[in-house]
Amino acid sequence: xxxxxxxxxxxxxxxxxxxxxxxxxxxxxxxxxxxxxxxxxxxxxxxxxxxxxxxxxxxxxxxxxxxxxxxxxxxxxxxxxxxxxxxxxxxxxxxxxxxxxxxxxxxxxxxxxxxxxxxxxxxxxxxxxxxxxxxxxxxxxxxxxxxxxxxxxxxxxxxxxxxxxxxxxxxxxxxxxxxxxxxxxxxxxxxxxxxxxxxxxxxxxxxxxxxxxxxxxxxxxxxxxxxxxxxxxxxxxxxxxxxxxxxxxxxxxxxxxxxxxxxxxxxx
Numbered sequence: 057x058x059x060x061x062x063x064x065x066x067x068x069x070x071x072x073x074x075x076x077x078x079x080x081x082x083x084x085x086x087x088x089x090x091x092x093x094x095x096x097x098x099x100x101x102x103x104x105x106x107x108x109x110x111x112x113x114x115x116x117x118x119x120x121x122x123x124x125x126x127x128x129x130x131x132x133x134x135x136x137x138x139x140x141x142x143x144x145x146x147x148x149x150x151x152x153x154x155x156x157x158x159x160x161x162x163x164x165x166x167x168x169x170x171x172x173x174x175x176x177x178x179x180x181x182x183x184x185x186x187x188x189x190x191x192x193x194x195x196x197x198x199x200x201x202x203x204x205x206x207x208x209x210x211x212x213x214x215x216x217x218x219x220x221x222x223x224x225x226x227x228x229x230x231x232x233x234x235x236x237x238x239x240x241x242x243x244x245x246x247x248x249x250x251x252x253x254x255x256x257x258x259x260x261x262x263x264x265x266x267x268x269x270x271x272x273x274x275x276x277x278x279x280x281x282x283x284x285x286x287x288x289x290x291x292x293x294x295x296x297x298x299x300x301x302x303x304x305x306x307x308x309x310x311x312x313x314x315x316x317x318x319x320x321x322x323x324x
Contacts, residue, residue, distance in 0.1 A: 077160065077162045077163065077168065077170070077175060077176040077199075079162070079163060079166070083123045083124065083163060084122070084123055086121050087120070087121050087122050087123070088120050088121050089118070089119070089120030089121075089122075090118055090119060090120060090323070091116070091117065091118030091119075091323075091324045092117050092118065092321055092322060092323040092324060093114070093115070093116055093117075093321070093322050093324070094114070094115040094116075094117055094319055094320070094321045095112070095113075095114055095115075095136070095319065095320045095321075096112065096113055096115060096317050096318070096319045097110070097111075097112045097317070097318045097319075098110060098111045098112070098113070098315060098316070098317050099315070099316045099317075099318075100313055100314065100315055100316060101313070101315050102298070102300045102303040102310055102311060102312070102313040102314075102315050103303075103309060103310050103311075103313070104302075104303050104304045104305075104306035104307075104308055104309055104310070104311040105304075105306070105308070105309060106309055106310070107309070107310065108310045108313045108315075111134055111135060112135070112136050112137070113132045113133055113134045113135070113136050114132070114133040114136040115130055115131070115132045115133075116130065116131050117129070117130040118130070123163060124159055124160045124163035124164045125157060125158075125159060125160075126157070126158040126159075126160060126178065127155075127156070127157050127158075128154075128155075128156045129153075129154060129155045129156065130153075130154055131151060131152070131153045131154075132151060132152040132153075133150070133151060134150055134151065134152065135150070150186075150187060151186055151187070152184075152185075152186040153183070153184070153185050153186065154182065154183070154184050155182070155183045156180070156181070156182040156183075156193075157181050157182075158178040158179065158180045158181070158197055158211075159178060159179045159180075159181075160176060160177070160178055161176075161177040161178060161179060162176050162177060173200050173201050173202060174198045174199070174200065174201075175198070175199045175200065175201050176198065176199045177196065177197070177198055178196065178197040178198065178199075178211075179194075179195075179196060179197075180193070180194070180195050180196060180197035180211040180212075180213065181193060181194050182194075182211075182213065189217075189218075190217070190218035191215055191216065191217050191218070191232065192215070192216045192217075192218075192229070193211075193213035193214070193215050193216075193235065194213060194214055194216075195211060195212045195213035195214055196211070196212055197209060197210060197211035197212070198210055204242060205240050205241070205242045206241055206242045206243060207240065207241045207242075208238065208239070208240040208241075209238070209239055209240075210236065210237065210238045211235075211236075211237045211238075212234070212235075212236050212237075213234065213235045213236075213237065214231065214233075214234060215231070215232045215233050215234070215235055215262075215265075216229040216230065216231055216232060217229070217230050217232040217267060219267075230267045231266070231267065232265050232266075232267040232268065233262050233263060233264045233265030233266070233267070233268070233275075233305075234262070234263055234264045235260055235261065235262045236260070236261045236262075237258065237259070237260045237261075238258065238259050239256075239257070239258040239259075240255075240256060240257060240258070241254065241255075241256040242254065242255055242256070244284075249288070250288065250289075251286060251287060251288040252286075252287050253284065253285070253286055253287075254284075254285045254287060255282070255283070255284055255285075256283050256285065257280065257281045257282045257283050257296075258280070258281050259278075259279070259280040259281075260277070260278070260279045260280075261276075261277075261278055262276055262277035262278070262305065263275065263276045263277075264276075265277070265305050268305035268306075273302075273304070273305040273306050274302040274305045274306060274307050275305075276302055276305070277301070277302045277303065277304070277305045278299070278300065278301040278302065279298065279299070279300055279303065280298065280299045280300075281296060281297075281298045282296060282297050282298070282299075283295075283296035283317070283319075284296065285319075285321070290322055290323045290324075291320075291321065291322060291323075292319070292320075292321035292322075292323070293319070293320060293321075294317070294318070294319035294320075294321065295316070295317070295318060295319075296316070296317035296319065297314060297315070297316055297317070298314070298315040298316075298317065299314060300312050300313060300314070300315070
């Protein structure tokens with residue numbers, strides 16, 4: 057506990073005082089929304105259950121802010137136009153869905169709770185699902201004021217897996233570990249033609265997963281996505297690299313493969 061307090065004190069000293077979430081003009085004054093369509097081609101996809109594979113998938117992505125609700129979501133359609141590697145469709149499902157609603161504690165209480173580098177506090181939830189797998193997440197999150205980043209946020213979740221899909225029983229929720237999830241975005245440079253180069257990504261550190269261990273997996277997992285996007289008006293081109301360790305809480309096959317993404321994007 058003392059080490060944690062010292063770390064928080066250090067963060068407070070080295071970071072400028074955070075600008076708290078300002079709702080002085082009303083609860084809905086910070087509202088916004090966005091959406092885009094992404095097409096990714098993936099090479100050397102990590103796979104803890106066999107060989108690496110390639111896949112082309114369509115993704116609809118979006119989010120926004122409405123009062124105290126902060127929402128992010130995406131849905132992936134794998135092997136779009138039957139363009140993925142033959143025989144691998146069952147490994148990763150036809151679809152993958154993520155919905156992540158966060159609820160601002162600052163907005164709900166009407167108080168500025170910013171402290172040191174922490175700009176805003178949230179109750180964070182998340183749902184992930186694809187063929188025969190559902191996981192629910194619940195915890196707390198913060199938005200940070202950090203140098204060199206336009207936005208950065210972290211969430212600490214407890215996770216629960218719907219094990220009825222594993223064994224065919226009625227709904228049964230098993231605790232499946234803790235996840236520390238961080239995501240970020242920043243513009244690296246702007247060009248004379250009005251385009252810019254941005255860096256965005258996310259990192260998930262999973263641990264304490266007794267459920268995976270009981271079923272032959274690992275106690276921990278690591279994933280980190282690093283994306284570089286050339287943005288011009290409503291269009292973007294991207295190259296991204298994703299790092300893994302114990303992917304899907306396993307240490308077999310290609311659990312630690314480095315995966316490459318090539319993307320085309322249209323913002324609506």
